[in-house]
Amino acid sequence: MATFVLVPGMCHGGWTFEPLARRLREHGHQAYPLTLTGLGARAHLLTSTVNLETHIQDVVNTLLDEQIEDAVLVAHSYGGMVTTGVADRVPDRVDSLVYVDALVPGDGDSCWSLVPAEREWYLESGETGYAVPPLPFFDPRATAHPLASLIxxxxxxxxxxxxxxxxxxxxxxxxxxxxxxxxxxxxxxLADPLWTVHDVDSRHNVMRDAPDILLKILLDSV
Structure with a gap:
């Protein structure tokens, strides 16, 4: 049995991974689809101080609170920033890593530095000045994302x-x-023998557009 900890991308909550989590549980695994501070059901906690470290701590606290010692960290998009930080902070609680069309940052990287094409969007922080609105084609449940976590x-x-x-x-x-x-x-x-790369015929939201393929990849990874 594996323990999957599923970290969503920008503007999204745990709901984006919930259908996949249910299927993983049906296969006998544990699955925790997380909602990061200031997003989704936790949107009421959004302030100017919510940043990348806040989100890293969200996941670390889940691993500690649930006594998870063999986590398969699954990250979508922005979530790769978070899980990389988590793997660095508590490596003894992480078994393996799955990045789903996600960032794989190094020390000193940020969303701002890694995806410069999105900077115009990041700066559309609306009335608050610290929350980036979801794009029009996102799921209606998507909520504003803390700008500080991207910078x-x-x-x-x-x-x-x-x-x-x-x-x-x-x-x-x-x-x-x-x-x-x-x-x-x-x-x-692809050039690194330590990584396994899977090309999937899907748009960016792989959980929605290619759920069967993604499920197989996760099951095969354990």
Missing amino acids: QRLRLTGDGDLARFRRRDYVYATGWDGESPFESLREQL
């Missing part, structure tokens, strides 16, 4: 070596309209 640089306190974990999978969505912001990352990981 803050990830600081790795350990050696940042993901090779210590049992397995590292990257799910690359091939169905973007135009060039994927993760194309160069895919090429980099």
